[in-house]
Amino acid sequence: LSLPLPLLSAILFSLRVCRAADIPEDATSEFSVxxxxxxxxxxxxxxxxxxxxxxxxxxxxxELGARGASLEEIRQAVGFSHLLQGVEFSLLQNLTTALTDDDANYVIRFANSLFLQEGITFNPEFLHLMRKYFRAExxxxxxSESAAVAEQINSWVENHTESKIRELLSAEDFSSVTRLTLVNAVYFRxxxxxxxxxxxxxxxxxxxxxxxxxxxxxxxxxxDFYYGEFSDGSQEAGGVYQVLEMPYEGEDMxxxxxxxxxxxxxxxxxxxxxxxxLEEWANNVKRQKVEVYLPRFKVEQKIDLRSTLQELGIKKIFTNDADLSAMTDGKDLYIGKAVQKAYLExxxxxAEGAVGSGMIALTRTLVLYPQVMADHPFFFVIRHRRTGSILFMGRVMTPEVIDPNDHDFDSM
Structure with a gap:
């Protein structure tokens, strides 16, 4: 009996701060990179x-449901192997709890859910720990009713991301041998x-x-922003490059x-x-007046985590060698599918919204301050400033494209 497990992480991000979290400095930054x-x-x-x-x-x-080599592969890859086993669950719990603190400064929705196959018995201790550490529903x-299940899970994701992430899954993602689906949705504005x-x-x-x-x-x-110029010490990366750090309200993020x-x-x-x-950039940018040109951008991506994680050494949980025996007594449970969908505006x-106004071409002018002109591709990181924890990472190769011939442009 093969038991594919779609593991989904639906993320919406519309930029907001989060509270300080009790996590070790940079525990997972190597994994992130x-x-x-x-x-x-x-x-x-x-x-x-x-x-x-x-x-x-x-x-x-x-990991809560894994044992043996399956467990060790995850701990090793994510960067938890130097911690006492089990400590990482408290760390993740502290971070998600900090994120969901009631605070007028930001809007955040963090929700985890487990969808189980009817008639299968899962270990009560596993379900207890899922609720304890991840508040998982x-x-x-x-x-086997794959279309109905896809619709149910998609509705759940949509409700938890203020309708920004839709149709995450389709009926083809499930079959009569699927036993467990994990869904993780984050909405951040x-x-x-x-x-x-x-x-x-x-x-x-x-x-x-x-x-x-x-x-x-x-x-x-x-x-006033945090700004620095860095050199890679060679010509490969073009010598000098710029780093600009722009805080969100509250300056935590x-x-x-x-x-x-x-x-x-x-x-x-x-x-x-x-x-x-990443640490070097954060420690060496200095607060100063900067001229910033930044394109509006909206990026979204659906990632096949299964192949990506296998490349990083997390292999057993996706094969018949998986040991997920802490979840259920069945010895033949493994993960068949793992997906993340992320959205950033x-x-x-x-935040979301904001209408465009007067579309007139700009020209570069002589200025006294450093100028960050993001009119070509750039890399970005959204991080918690005190711990260095990375919430989002990515790059913009193409920003939002506008058509100069559309009627909005002409009306300007």
Whole structure:
């Protein structure tokens, strides 16, 4: 009996701060960077967006049910092997609890659910720990009714992401041998500490790394941000590149943008990205007045976590060698499917919405302050500033494209 387990992580991110969390400095940053490099290798000119935190939570839920080598592979890959076994569950619990603290500064919805096959008996201790550490809801379904199950789970995801993530799964994702599905949904919305004024947004050319150009809406502001210029010590990454850190309200969270020189493709800079370098950037940017040109962008991506995680050494849980015996007494349970869908929208406020205004081409002017002109591909990280924990990571190869010929443009 083969038991595929779609493991889903549906994420919506519309930018908001979160409270400090009791997690060790950089526990999973190496894992985050390795995940990024896997995704980068898979897509040449594609935007990337994923949540390392959400992958860690989803794997934590699986880890609760794993034993032996299956358990060790997860702990090793995620970066928990130096901790006493079991400590990581409290760490993940503390982070998710901190995220869901009632706070007027931001809107966050964090929800986990287990969908179980009717008639299968799961270990009561496993279900207890799932509720304890991940506040996971438990529902029973009949996976042989695949269309109905897909509809039920999609509705659940949609409800927990304010309708931003739809149709995550289809009937083809399930069969009569599916026994367990894990779903993890995060909705996150917030504001920049220094918002962009919509009336300063203009049409601008964005130069892609393949040499083509697209028209996009470029936001602009002059403000106090954390800024630094770094050198990779060679010419491979084009020598000097810029790092801009833009805090969200409350300053717990920030978005860090890493921008190579205009003529340098992002692919030249990506190989040098390593976990210690993220720390170096964070520790060396200095608060100063900066002119920022940042395109509005919306990126979403559905990731096959199964193949990505296998590349990172988490293999057994996806094969007949899996030991998930802490979940159920059945010895033949394994994960057949693992998916994450992430969504990120960046606008003038940092949150959803914001309408475009006066679309007039901008020209570069002589300025006294450092200028960050993100009119070509860049890398970004959204992190918790105190712990260095990475909530989102990705790159923008193509921002939102606008058509200069559409009627909105003409009316301006």
């Amino acid at each position: 390795r995940l990024y490099h896997q995704l980068q290798a898979a897509g040449d000119q594609d935007n990337i967006i994923f949540s390392p935190l959400s992958v860690a939570v989803a794997l934590g839920m699986v 438990v529902e029973t379904v009949d996976f 917030g504001s920049w500490k220094n918002q962009f004024r919509p009336e300063n947004t203009r049409t601008f050319s964005f130069s892609k790394d393949d040499g083509s150009e697209v028209q996009t809406l470029m936001m602009y502001q002059q403000g 920030s978005m860090m943008i890493v921008l190579p020189r205009q003529e340098v493709p992002l692919a030249s800079l990506e190989p040098i990205i390593k976990a210690p370098l 960046v606008t003038e406020e940092g």
